[in-house]
């Protein structure tokens with residue numbers, strides 16, 4: 042099991058999957074849910090389409106970032122690029 046990114050505890054358990062099919066984990070020490078290496082990954086087209094749809098639904102960016110496991114910074118940059126099209 043991966044260590045918790047927040048508290049570095051080894052007490053992590055599998056906790057279902059996110060929409061993109063990646064394994065999600067739950068830290069039993071601090072309660073944090075996380076996905077292995079969610080940042081700096083290439084965001085694939087289905088995920089981008091999901092993000093586009095969530096943005097249209099006026100879901101708050103923090104909610105989208107949590108739902109599709111991208112960083113809020115990445116999402117902010119993505120929205121900025123969309124607006125420049």
Ligand SMILES: [Zn+2]
Nearest residue numbers: 045048068071
């Ligand atoms: Zn933790």
